[in-house]
Structures are given as C-alpha cells and as structure tokens.
Amino acid sequence: MELFTNQVLAGIATGAIYACMALAVVMIYQAIDQLNFAQGEMAMFSTFLAWQMIQWGVPFWGAFALTLVISFAGGVMIERLLFKPLANAPILTHVAGFIALFAILNSVAGLTWDFTIKQFPSPFGSAPFLGSQLISTHQAGMIAVTLVLLLALYFFFQFTRIGLAMRAAAAQPESARLVGINTSWMVALGWGMASAIGAIAGMMIAPVVFLEPNMMGGVLIYGFAAAVLGGLSSPFGAVIGGFLVGIFENLAGTYIPGVGNELKLPIALALIITVLVVKPNGLFGRSVVKRV
Amino acid sequence: MSALLTVTDLRAYYGQVQALHGLQFEMKEGSMTTLLGANGAGKTTTLRAICAMVRSTGSIQFAGTPLLGRSTEAIVKLGIAHVPQGRGTFTSMTVEENLQLGAITRKDKEIASDIERMYAHFPVLKQRHTQQAGTLSGGEQQMLAVARALMLRPRLMLLDEPSFGLAPLVVRDLFRILGKINREDKVSILVVEQNAQLALELADHAYVIETGRIVMSGTATDIASNEDIRKSYLGY
Numbered sequence A: 001m002e003l004f005t006n007q008v009l010a011g012i013a014t015g016a017i018y019a020c021m022a023l024a025v026v027m028i029y030q031a032i033d034q035l036n037f038a039q040g041e042m043a044m045f046s047t048f049l050a051w052q053m054i055q056w057g058v059p060f061w062g063a064f065a066l067t068l069v070i071s072f073a074g075g076v077m078i079e080r081l082l083f084k085p086l087a088n089a090p091i092l093t094h095v096a097g098f099i100a101l102f103a104i105l106n107s108v109a110g111l112t113w114d115f116t117i118k119q120f121p122s123p124f125g126s127a128p129f130l131g132s133q134l135i136s137t138h139q140a141g142m143i144a145v146t147l148v149l150l151l152a153l154y155f156f157f158q159f160t161r162i163g164l165a166m167r168a169a170a171a172q173p174e175s176a177r178l179v180g181i182n183t184s185w186m187v188a189l190g191w192g193m194a195s196a197i198g199a200i201a202g203m204m205i206a207p208v209v210f211l212e213p214n215m216m217g218g219v220l221i222y223g224f225a226a227a228v229l230g231g232l233s234s235p236f237g238a239v240i241g242g243f244l245v246g247i248f249e250n251l252a253g254t255y256i257p258g259v260g261n262e263l264k265l266p267i268a269l270a271l272i273i274t275v276l277v278v279k280p281n282g283l284f285g286r287s288v289v290k291r292v
Numbered sequence B: 001m002s003a004l005l006t007v008t009d010l011r012a013y014y015g016q017v018q019a020l021h022g023l024q025f026e027m028k029e030g031s032m033t034t035l036l037g038a039n040g041a042g043k044t045t046t047l048r049a050i051c052a053m054v055r056s057t058g059s060i061q062f063a064g065t066p067l068l069g070r071s072t073e074a075i076v077k078l079g080i081a082h083v084p085q086g087r088g089t090f091t092s093m094t095v096e097e098n099l100q101l102g103a104i105t106r107k108d109k110e111i112a113s114d115i116e117r118m119y120a121h122f123p124v125l126k127q128r129h130t131q132q133a134g135t136l137s138g139g140e141q142q143m144l145a146v147a148r149a150l151m152l153r154p155r156l157m158l159l160d161e162p163s164f165g166l167a168p169l170v171v172r173d174l175f176r177i178l179g180k181i182n183r184e185d186k187v188s189i190l191v192v193e194q195n196a197q198l199a200l201e202l203a204d205h206a207y208v209i210e211t212g213r214i215v216m217s218g219t220a221t222d223i224a225s226n227e228d229i230r231k232s233y234l235g236y
C-alpha cells in the first residue's frame, strides 16, 4: 500500500509537468486548431535562456520573469513571421512549418549550448517536503506552480476583456471580426502565452531531467496525451489530464510486469489513441450545446 | 441631411461568380432603409460587402470615409454593427458575455449601464443572462443578436432578415423596438427583409434589388402604394 501511495504521489509530481505542457498545447490548439509539434523545443529553448541568465549571475526569479517575457515575445514573433503567412495554407504546410521550427530550435540550441547535459537549479530545493520521504520540495513547488498557473489562466479567460476576446476569436472567428476583434492578433497572443507557459514547464522540469536540447521529447508526448485526455478545448481538463497521465505512467511502470522505463512512452501513445477512439472530446472537452 | 452611406458601382464576387453588378444606393443619417428582393437577389451580399466579408470593387463611403480596402474589424470600429443572416451570436458563451463582446472595442465606462439598457429593451435576456446563447430560442437569439450589435453604440446597424423564423408576434415586437432605437438612439438602420410589408411599414426608404442591381427605389410609402411594384417584386 505504501508503494502504491508513493507511486501515486510521484505520479502527481511528474504529472504537474505534463499538466504545464498540456496547458501550452491547449493554448495553441484553441488559437489555431492544431497541435504544435515544436512546443517542446520552444520550451527547451526558453529554459536554456533562463540557464544562461543564471550563469551570468541573474538571480533565479529574475531570470524566470525575464525568460517569460522573452518567451512571450518570441512566441508572438514566431507566429507573425512564420505562421501568419501560412494562415490559409493546407494543414500539411503547417506540419512542415512545425517540423522546421522544431529542427531549427533544436540545432540552434545544440550549437549555442552544446549537447552535454547541464544542471538546472530548483528554486524550491530538493529537501523532503514537510519531512515526508515521498515527495520533495521541488515536486511540491512544481505542483503549486501548476495550480497557480491554472488559476491565473482561469481568471484571465473568465474575467478580463482580452481573455473574452481571445475565447470569442477561437470559438467563432467570423462573428468575432464582426464585433471588431482583430482575430489575427488574438492568434499571435495565443502563441505568446503558449510559449510563456511552455517556458514555465521547461524551467520546472529541467531540475529533474537535466537540461539538454532533447530534454522535452518525451515530455511533449505526455503533454499531448494529457491534453487529449483532458479534452483539447479545456485548460482545466489539460491539468487534470496531466496529473492522471503522470499517475498512470508511474503505476504502469510499477505494477505491469515488463513495463520498464523503455515501455512508458508507447503507453502514452496507446493512451492518446484509446482516448481518441473512445472519447474524442476528452474528459472535460466541451461539446457545444446546440439547438436544432 | 447628408448621406451617411453612399454605395456606387458596387460589384461583388464569390470566386469567379459575380453576385452584385454595379449596385448603387444611398442612405441618409438617421434613416431606416430597407433592401427588398427575391431569394438570391444579392441582399446579403450587399451587407457583406459593406463589412468587407466578400471581395468587391466600386466604392462605399461611410460618413465620408471609404470602406473598401479596410478590414472587417476596422469597419466595425467606425461604428457599423452587422447582424448577419442566421444571427451570429456566440453560441458557447453566455448572454451577458455576448453583450460584453458587442462592446469589446469600446473604451468608455458606460458598458455596464448599456447592458442594463439592453435588458430594459429585452427583458427576457435579463432572465437568461447566465445562459449559453446557443440554448436560447430562435426569437431570443435574434434579440440577443440585435442587442449585441447595439452594444457597439453603432452609427449604422445592418440587419439581415431579423424576422427569419420568428413568430409574427415576436416579429412585431422586434420591429417596434428597432423603430424605437432608430428614433430615440439615432441609430441609422439598413434592414434586409423578406417580409416586405412589415419592412415598408417601418422604413422611410426602400430599395428593391434584382440579380445584383437596384431596380426600384423610393420612399417606403411610395413603394408600398405602387401596386405594380408590389405585385412584380414584393409578392403581396
């Protein structure tokens, strides 16, 4: 039983990362109806920027805040320069764009910072949390950051005018233009926010997996799995999905014989496919109420 | 009074298909003008052209400002609110959010009091203010669409078949409110209608469109009293 609780808690802790990534995935999906395959690389690149600033002597939270600002601006720029010109292109063109972005960010990071793994500091330390051996202060901090982020997003979308405008632009772009919303900028804003959220995920996970250009590969797949499980239209669902995927991953690794670390990734993929087949809208995805 | 809207030689295209063939009309400030015509005549296309929602050439002047070449959202910001055919409410959002979206370009402090004014015009919306717009009845959605458009505090409101699918009593009510808004709030209204009889009762001016051209124009009273026009174009 203790092993079980242990694994569930560890699952919630890793789940926090997937939840952050899934939030970023959902942000972009809401804005452009597509999954951004380069989301993980964007997060990795942001994390390197933070690492570089810390190397230069910037205190952690200063580097954290600066990285968010730069990542936001970078996300907006990527949309304006690369994806806005593709707005009316077929979906495969977009996929090609995502792959190009992936490759560019990955190799530029490799060239600039090389491929050796680097230590990334945790702002929360790694002592046992409240004297418990089950979960460390960093993991507890990660969970807290995820929940704060979710609350902030909820507040933003529910109670600010710009959040309302973004929701309207995502739900019904033509109607949104008819009330005077510049839908194209709303998409750019979505990219900026997704990029900043991804940066948070990157900076939270780097102390656990170490920093290197390929650090986000597996994480992004889990982020996708979480987003699909929660429902691609729901930030709340994405976070719950993240925690569930984290728990599932840990339990499967512990209890299903033969599922070691190597088989964890196929399990995430199997989960994505199962959800898409059984419940395409995910657990919390909104199916819009329509009168007929 | 000077013209608020002047449309000259308007041509509109859906891909290769031309839907308007040199349309010409104008509208005075404060007027309630109606565009009449059979199905497929080009009424909806005319309203869409004004809002840059279809490719067009020619000239559209709004209070001296040329509209062609501007984006839809820029045109809305000039004070033109469009209630499209089939309503165009935000179905997944609440009634109140829809009203707030109508005022999303405004920066003044009177948005909340305007929402209350809309609830006074349309009391049923107040009862349903937390309900998803998609779950309202057809008539309620039409009222919401009109209220949403008014939240812009428009100078000109474009209405595409507001009576479509509504019970006669609801239609009367809606048009009574539109008349009131036109007189009291000085909103100019350009309304497309299938229900010509009702539209002519309320409007001061009327234009009849046939296959992308204006074929008749005059005061609403003149058009309504001309039996030939009524029989050949308006079908009543």
Ligand SMILES: Nc1ncnc2c1ncn2[C@@H]1O[C@H](COP(=O)(O)OP(=O)(O)OP(=O)(O)O)[C@@H](O)[C@H]1O
Pocket (backbone or CB within 6 Å): B014, B017, B018, B019, B037, B038, B039, B040, B041, B042, B043, B044, B045, B046, B085
């Ligand atoms: N999206 C479109 N693609 C191609 N042709 C279109 C499109 N929309 C309208 N048309 C054509 O343009 C012409 C004018 O259509 P429009 O919708 O303006 O008519 P309308 O006067 O509003 O008719 P109704 O009373 O039925 O609403 C029609 O011949 C129609 O077939």
Ligand SMILES: [Mg+2]
Pocket (backbone or CB within 6 Å): B043, B044, B045, B085, B160
């Ligand atoms: Mg029409």
